[in-house]
Amino acid sequence: MQSRAFSIADPNIMRNIGISAHIDSGKTTLTERILYYTGRIDEIHEVKGSDNVGAKMDSMELEREKGITIKSAATYCEWKDHHVNIIDTPGHVDFTVEVERALRVLDGAILLVCGASGVQPQTLTVDKQMKRYSVPRVIFINKLDRMGADPWFCITSVKERLGLNAAAVQVNIGIENGLQGVVDLVKMKALYFEGENGDNIVEKEIPEDLVEMCKEKKLELLASLADHDPEIEEYYLNEDINIPIDVLKKSIRQLTIEQKFCPVYMGSAYKNKGVQPLLDGVIDYLPRPTEVKNYAFDIAKNNEKVMTEIDNKKPFVGLAFKLEESQFGQLTYVRIYQGKLKKGATLNNTATKKKVKISRMVRMHSNEMEDINEAGAGDIFAIFGVDCASGETFCDQTINWSMQSMHVPEPVMSLTIKPKKTDQLELFLKALNRFQREDPTFVVKQNMESEEIIISGMGELHLFIYCERMKREYDVDLIIGNPTVNYRETITHKATFNFLHKKQSGGAGQYAKVIGYIEPKDQSGEEADLSCQFMDKTEGQNIPNEYIPSIEKAFHECTKKGPQTGYPVVGVNYVLTDGQTHPVDSSSLAFGLATKYSFREAFQKAGPQILEPVMNVEVTVPSECQGSIMGQLVRRRGTVTNTQTKTGLFILNADVPLAAMFGYATELRGATQGLGEFSMEYKMHSPVGEFEVADVIEAYKKKRADKDEE
Missing domain, CATH: 3.30.230.10 (Ribosomal Protein S5; domain 2)
Structure with a gap:
């Protein structure tokens, strides 16, 4: 734990950004490079790396073991005299609330798209979340070093599947193993990333074989801007690509902040190519806290809507958007929407009406803490020893405002759970209470008839991770019941x-x-x-x-x-x-x-009707497995919604009832010699098929009968 002297950051040189994408698109790898290039870390380590260190932002042992991000992690860095707060979020749909609460408090975001796969199911979810909270974004097409990478296919899929007005501000030099660098279409210069870790950026003239293509792509960029900017339209109609750099940058910035345009960057974080220009794009095109409108509700005036101001002289308003239990007690992440906060100040929790004293303030660098004495408007930091729940608002004692909370999706799967030994019950209940406070999508209920404890969450992985954490962090061995699907009833x-x-x-x-x-x-x-x-x-x-x-x-x-x-x-x-x-x-x-x-x-x-959760499933397999995979999902009551074939891969999208997806991972591995992979996310509740209704009702009757016998 370090202690450094910090001054309040000027909101005009501040950026609050998140990095979001489908699972395994390279978010944590990109964050690792950003931390390295901004001087926050001295060495680069990989996700699930061979050096047994692991990426900086995956601080949990489970994250490093499985090579996935489980909970969002916050850090900050300096880039070209700008203060950048970064939240690295999970890609797996089971941890979608981590993305939800990060986007709730951020001013801008980097949307990662895999250069080989394009838009995937979780990309759609992340895009919907960004739109829900009106978060401007720049897009980074990552993994252009992979076999089958195609940035232009990715941009097309972004336009068609996400409905975004997006255009490249870069053109890749080489592809797959031959990826060398990028052409900056704003400056019309080629950038090469030399040195072992790509530290040395060399600017050269555009390679001759790419000149015509770059002119064409710059016109496409102007075309995307021209619909919303009359000044750019004039250049576009004249097919004049010699537009002043400051004019072009100003237009891109304005339309990005207004969410009418998304600039697209390219590269490979793993191969250390394209990250520094992306950081420049964050500074150039994503909004300062002062450029984003945020609203609160004045409780004293019948919840009248009021705009917060990024002004250190105004009364303090902050939102607790994430909780974590640490060895020092509860750690509460706070975003300041108005005013500033000094250590030792007393605030009101407008939800509980309780006064709280701020005795310790820290900046987070993944799992490391750096003590600070004050934080200003627009900043993100953490406080210790404050009893509150996620989504609650803290205010100066002169006002009584409440920020709008975040959207929390309904859990779709449940397990019964109990400790193997009765003497572990206290630790078991302590763990459940902590996880519920940290994660609004982790729900614990007790069946009053059977006295069973039921945990519910966003999927098998979500619940498994919490069971595993209980064992590792609390040394509690569990007896876990079979997964059950959260059906619903309605009328017609x-x-x-x-x-x-x-x-x-x-x-x-x-x-x-x-x-x-x-x-x-x-x-x-x-x-x-x-x-x-x-x-x-x-x-x-x-x-x-x-x-x-x-x-x-x-x-x-x-x-x-x-x-x-x-x-x-x-x-x-x-x-x-x-x-x-x-x-x-x-x-x-x-x-x-x-x-x-x-x-x-x-x-x-x-006309009573039973509804079941239906999942949007995406399966990626070698092309030769196409027939068997379609057969598998049809047998599982799946409805195929989209298929595409791309460089030896077959990608299938289908809507499949959650109840039919148990055990699918094993079946998929067996049919593809371990080469197939799939992801799924909740789509909707839909009527249960007529042949399955009787089984669901019968299972309920049997469960009740078993309880009556007990």
């Missing part, structure tokens, strides 16, 4: 109810009548609305207002466990139109019971 059409609950057994009785209907929610929007909603459309006083909250509460309790499978009910409106009371026997309890019985009765008449 409207059904009315007119239910009277009447009970008389001496003394005060129970009397409540509810009239209304249930209906499926409209799912015509871009994303399915899976929430359930209670609507009170009663007129007059047939049901007094005092009973309405009990009816609403009872309805929401009904939706927690569906009648057919015990899984939650989604996408249903319960509309109350009328009812009846008794002057003596009516009560909140009676109306609650009437609601539950009316819901169950109407649900059976409303």
Whole structure:
């Protein structure tokens, strides 16, 4: 642990960026090079490297062992007098919340695309997340040293599959094993990266065989800008590529920040080519914190929307976007949206209404910490010893604002879990509590009937990693139950109810009548609305207002466990139109019971339907395995959505029910002699096939019967 004197960084020379992409696109390798070229590390180490050191940003033993990034890591560096905060995020869809919360607080991003594979499923997810938080990005086509690499195929796939207005600002010199450098289309100069680690950049004239191609690609660049910039349009219409560098840079910067354009860089991080110009692109084209509009909600003024200002003199506003448990206690990552913070200050947590004293502030460099005394507007840092949850807002005591929290996807898979030894129960519960606080997509519940503890998450790998961490970090051996799929229940059409609950057994009785209907929610929007909603459309006083909250509460309790499978009910409106009371026997309890019985009765008449999670699966195999792979996925109830063949590889996209994907990794390895690979991500919940419905219901009945026997 180091301690250095830091001054507050000027927001005008600051960049907050993330590096995001599909799994195995080279994010951590790129970050390693960035840290090396900016002088933050003295040596380059590889992901899962042969020197047993591993990349700087993969600090967990599990990350180095498996060669994947599991949790996002933060660092910072200096490049050409600019202060750059960087968050390296995981590529695997199971850890997508790490990307989600990083993009929530960043001003810009580098989107990595593999030069051989182009746009892949997780690239689509990352792109959607960047659009959700309006994050401008530059694109880096990596791995141009690989067999089959083709940057122009990648740019086409970015335009077609992501719908982005993207164009190259560089042209590669050589490809695959012959990759030598890049041509900078803005300066119209060739750049070569010499020396063992590519430290020495040599600028030369463009090779003769590339001159015509570079002119053509520069015109394509001007064409992409001309639609939004009249000044560039004039050059383009005249086919004049001799545009002043400052004019071209200004246009690229403005349109990138407005998210109307994405400049595309090229290279190979592993081969140390193209990283320094990419860093220049981050400085030249991605926004300063002062150029990004961020909003908060003023709790004191009925959640009125207010704009935050990157100004150190304004009252402090910061968002806790990530938590980590360390040997020194809880580490909370904070992004400052307004004002500055000094060590020893007292802040308000606007979610819990508690005051917190900031006793220690640090800058993170992967798993290393460097103590600081203050941080200013726009910066990212971490604090110790503050009890809070991810997504909570800290404010100066003079204001009461709340930042908008991040989008948290629903878990799709569950496991039952318990410690092998009862004396490990305390450690086991401590680990579960910690992981829940750190990761909003890791959900722990207890089945009240069986008293089993159920963990839910984004996939098999997600849950396996937490089980493995429990064993390594807490020395707890586990008994793990079979994976279960998180089904959902819904209805297909409207059904009315007119239910009277009447009970008389001496003394005060129970009397409540509810009239209304249930209906499926409209799912015509871009994303399915899976929430359930209670609507009170009663007129007059047939049901007094005092009973309405009990009816609403009872309805929401009904939706927690569906009648057919015990899984939650989604996408249903319960509309109350009328009812009846008794002057003596009516009560909140009676109306609650009437609601539950009316819901169950109407649900059976409303075309009940079971939904299952469907995954977007991408399989990459040698071309000769094409037939067997398609057969495998069809047998697993998959629907093929896209196929492409590229330099000896066959790439297939299919929508496959999650329940049918268990054990697929082993089957794929067997069919391709270990050469096939696949990735999958949650796409939607879709109706279970008619032949599988009975099996799902039967499994639920059997589970209940087994519990009754116990």
